Amino acid sequence: xxxxxxxxxxxxxxxxxRTGVLCTNHGEIETPxxxxxxxxxxxxxxxPEDLSGMGVGIILANTYHLYLRPGTQVIxxxxxxxxxxxxxxxxxxxxxxxxxxxxxxxxxxxxxxxAFQSHIDGSRHLLTPEKAVEIQAALNSDVAMCLxxxxxxxxxxxxxxxxxxxxxxxxxxxxxxxGRRLSxxxxxxxxxQGGMYPDLRRASAEGLADIGFDGYAVxxxxxxxxxxLMYEMAAAxxxxxxxxxxxxxxxxxxxxxxxxxxxxxxxxxxCVLPTRNARNGQLFTDFGAVNISNAVHRDSDRPVDESxxxxxxxxxxxxxxxxxxxxxxxxxxxxxxxxxxxxxSNLMKRIRRAIAENRFPAFRRDFLAARQAGIGExxxxxxx
Amino acid sequence: xxxxxxxxxxxxxxxxxRTGVLCTNHGEIETPxxxxxxxxxxxxxxxPEDLSGMGVGIILANTYHLYLRPGTQVIxxxxxxxxxxxxxxxxxxxxxxxxxxxxxxxxxxxxxxxAFQSHIDGSRHLLTPEKAVEIQAALNSDVAMCLxxxxxxxxxxxxxxxxxxxxxxxxxxxxxxxGRRLSxxxxxxxxxQGGMYPDLRRASAEGLADIGFDGYAVxxxxxxxxxxLMYEMAAAxxxxxxxxxxxxxxxxxxxxxxxxxxxxxxxxxxCVLPTRNARNGQLFTDFGAVNISNAVHRDSDRPVDESxxxxxxxxxxxxxxxxxxxxxxxxxxxxxxxxxxxxxSNLMKRIRRAIAENRFPAFRRDFLAARQAGIGExxxxxxx
Numbered sequence: 001x002x003x004x005x006x007x008x009x010x011x012x013x014x015x016x017x018r019t020g021v022l023c024t025n026h027g028e029i030e031t032p033x034x035x036x037x038x039x040x041x042x043x044x045x046x047x048p049e050d051l052s053g054m055g056v057g058i059i060l061a062n063t064y065h066l067y068l069r070p071g072t073q074v075i076x077x078x079x080x081x082x083x084x085x086x087x088x089x090x091x092x093x094x095x096x097x098x099x100x101x102x103x104x105x106x107x108x109x110x111x112x113x114x115a116f117q118s119h120i121d122g123s124r125h126l127l128t129p130e131k132a133v134e135i136q137a138a139l140n141s142d143v144a145m146c147l148x149x150x151x152x153x154x155x156x157x158x159x160x161x162x163x164x165x166x167x168x169x170x171x172x173x174x175x176x177x178x179g180r181r182l183s184x185x186x187x188x189x190x191x192x193q194g195g196m197y198p199d200l201r202r203a204s205a206e207g208l209a210d211i212g213f214d215g216y217a218v219x220x221x222x223x224x225x226x227x228x229l230m231y232e233m234a235a236a237x238x239x240x241x242x243x244x245x246x247x248x249x250x251x252x253x254x255x256x257x258x259x260x261x262x263x264x265x266x267x268x269x270x271c272v273l274p275t276r277n278a279r280n281g282q283l284f285t286d287f288g289a290v291n292i293s294n295a296v297h298r299d300s301d302r303p304v305d306e307s308x309x310x311x312x313x314x315x316x317x318x319x320x321x322x323x324x325x326x327x328x329x330x331x332x333x334x335x336x337x338x339x340x341x342x343x344x345s346n347l348m349k350r351i352r353r354a355i356a357e358n359r360f361p362a363f364r365r366d367f368l369a370a371r372q373a374g375i376g377e378x379x380x381x382x383x384x
Numbered sequence: 385x386x387x388x389x390x391x392x393x394x395x396x397x398x399x400x401x402r403t404g405v406l407c408t409n410h411g412e413i414e415t416p417x418x419x420x421x422x423x424x425x426x427x428x429x430x431x432p433e434d435l436s437g438m439g440v441g442i443i444l445a446n447t448y449h450l451y452l453r454p455g456t457q458v459i460x461x462x463x464x465x466x467x468x469x470x471x472x473x474x475x476x477x478x479x480x481x482x483x484x485x486x487x488x489x490x491x492x493x494x495x496x497x498x499a500f501q502s503h504i505d506g507s508r509h510l511l512t513p514e515k516a517v518e519i520q521a522a523l524n525s526d527v528a529m530c531l532x533x534x535x536x537x538x539x540x541x542x543x544x545x546x547x548x549x550x551x552x553x554x555x556x557x558x559x560x561x562x563g564r565r566l567s568x569x570x571x572x573x574x575x576x577q578g579g580m581y582p583d584l585r586r587a588s589a590e591g592l593a594d595i596g597f598d599g600y601a602v603x604x605x606x607x608x609x610x611x612x613l614m615y616e617m618a619a620a621x622x623x624x625x626x627x628x629x630x631x632x633x634x635x636x637x638x639x640x641x642x643x644x645x646x647x648x649x650x651x652x653x654x655c656v657l658p659t660r661n662a663r664n665g666q667l668f669t670d671f672g673a674v675n676i677s678n679a680v681h682r683d684s685d686r687p688v689d690e691s692x693x694x695x696x697x698x699x700x701x702x703x704x705x706x707x708x709x710x711x712x713x714x715x716x717x718x719x720x721x722x723x724x725x726x727x728x729s730n731l732m733k734r735i736r737r738a739i740a741e742n743r744f745p746a747f748r749r750d751f752l753a754a755r756q757a758g759i760g761e762x763x764x765x766x767x768x
Contacts, residue, residue: 047719315470
């Protein structure tokens with residue numbers, strides 16, 4: 001396989017789910033895959049070897065944050081993020097657009113790009129499609145993303161349409177700049193917008209496919225819309241994306257969302273949920289979240305999940321994890337994050353196996369039923 | 385060698401320094417040794433495998449903190465600290481006295497013990513010599529410490545004398561209780577007090593030796609006194625402690641203090657310095673402290689210390705460590721702590737080698753000269 005190439009390995013016979021391999025300059029990535037978020041060139045609380053030890057082969061880093069701190073000049077001195085953070089796996093970077101729209105101050109959008117003030121020191125910057133590619137080239141991202149205009153939910157049809165048209169024009173400029181800037185080994189993905197309007201989503205997907213990208217992302221979901229609407233947009237968008245390219249569902253999601261999106265044909269995911277919830281003492285299991293601060297765990301010598309093979313569950317009790325959490329010990333963040341990342345990583349492995357064995361629809365049904373039963377009730381000593 | 389036994393292996397021919405082995409139920413500890421502080425059943429920011437990977441064989445835990453949180457009932461359910469925190473090395477616990485005197489509210493001291501209020505929730509407790517032993521028995525400490533009265537600096541002679549006499553009477557009660565409570569595999573050390581009065585220090589040492597302990601600690605130093613006075617007290621105390629038992633300098637110290645105390649015959653040390661300074665971005669080297677937040681490290685691809693073989697120096701640049709520190713990333717604490725604990729651990733290894741080769745006085749001279757040259761000036765790109 002060539003670098004940047006994506007190959008569909010197997011299509012589940014009962015649904016749109018598929019397994020594949022994305023070939024990058026930093027390893028081959030089996031899909032469907034979940035990418036832990038490493039905003040500032042570190043997946044919070046973990047070292048690279050923690051990730052590779054759990055079979056993680058690709059992470060996401062945030063262009064906006066890294067551009068502001070430590071800046072491309074510093075990372076450029078290390079020829080990119082990999083050597084800077086000592087991570088030999090693959091890295092996907094977002095374009096910076098989403099954070100500009102959600103974090104920065106005094107945003108002003110024009111055909112040229114988006115002007116904003118840093119949320120850290122108020123300094124002024126202009127993020128253009130060309131600049132987004134230039135920064136990601138300096139980061140040496142294995143997968144770079146086009147700059148897109150992100151709109152809030154709800155948004156009227158005109159707003160959504162204008163944003164998708166601008167996003168498509170920006171995508172064309174990104175592709176052109178990528179030809180000049182990006183290493184030929186590195187991929188560039190386009191991002192589908194279109195709000196909550198199925199026909200706009202389709203138009204966006206077609207516009208991007210006409211330009212031609214190494215992969216396609218579904219943007220603008222999980223922004224506050226009802227879950228059913230999100231699944232509807234996934235169903236409207238994923239099937240019209242080029243069949244032979246990876247499909248990336250940005251910012252997705254909860255375990256049940258991953259299953260639902262895979263069912264509809266998505267290949268790649270990222271979300272802060274496993275890392276952020278870990279730092280809040282929320283641990284993922286098939287039977288719902290374990291809230292480790294709960295007094296019921298006070299002297300429990302059981303692991304968080306008897307069936308889990310992560311380093312945290314193999315070595316530490318709920319009582320110890322609760323003690324670390326309630327004492328605000330730093331180790332708490334690491335052990336909790338290891339568990340959650342392992343949960344997401346292992347879930348994707350189970351998903352890939354189910355697809356390979358043509359039983360993903362049954363896997364989905366059983367998984368959602370177990371989650372349904374477990375979610376909502378606090379899981380304590382009563383389980384297992 | 386029997387458990388609890390201490391054996392002097394080699395005496396340096398030029399000074400009082402010596403190497404030895406302390407045999408515990410959780411491994412043989414080569415001395416002189418530095419014990420990282422794991423206050424709340426975790427050496428802050430590290431996992432047990434981080435410690436064992438650096439050759440750390442013994443850590444210190446704080447009885448006062450663990451008694452209040454999570455409490456002996458929880459730790460007792462795990463048959464002690466080792467299984468609770470998944471640490472298979474040895475553990476020394478202090479008696480709780482020092483923290484009661486420095487942290488708790490409304491302390492009231494009597495012949496019976498010291499009454500206090502928890503600094504966490506205001507609950508009332510009475511720490512007696514018997515109780516201190518009982519708690520440490522529940523923690524299953526490999527080395528338990530007698531309860532002592534800690535006095536502030538400066539303190540008048542009467543105050544110092546009364547405290548040492550009370551400490552000696554408490555020590556006798558601790559030994560008696562240890563016979564009833566402590567596992568026969570676990571050691572009990574007495575603590576020398578006596579303020580800054582050499583004759584009181586001697587009297588304290590003799591009183592404890594008459595009772596007879598598995599080891600002897602020098603307490604009440606590094607409490608604000610001038611450095612010369614501290615060394616003077618070490619010189620007055622260490623030589624009068626039983627030759628065939630380990631000598632533990634509590635709360636010591638800076639790298640140069642370790643060298644000076646070993647020179648005067650000390651075998652064991654503990655201090656929060658490497659862990660606390662790590663979290664403040666201060667990294668130890670033979671050539672002085674590297675302040676990792678300093679802008680001079682902004683794009684440096686050099687390790688903190690070219691000659692250091694710790695996992696942090698082998699894998700990460702100053703630029704990355706500075707980025708993590710200034711971004712307040714959790715990983716910063718872990719990587720910095722690994723470096724500092726490795727520095728202390730490796731320093732003790734170099735000290736043991738120098739003693740074994742009868743060249744400790746020369747090692748001391750060279751070490752102190754290099755520190756002297758390095759300390760005070762910020763170490764940046766100019767070195768190495």
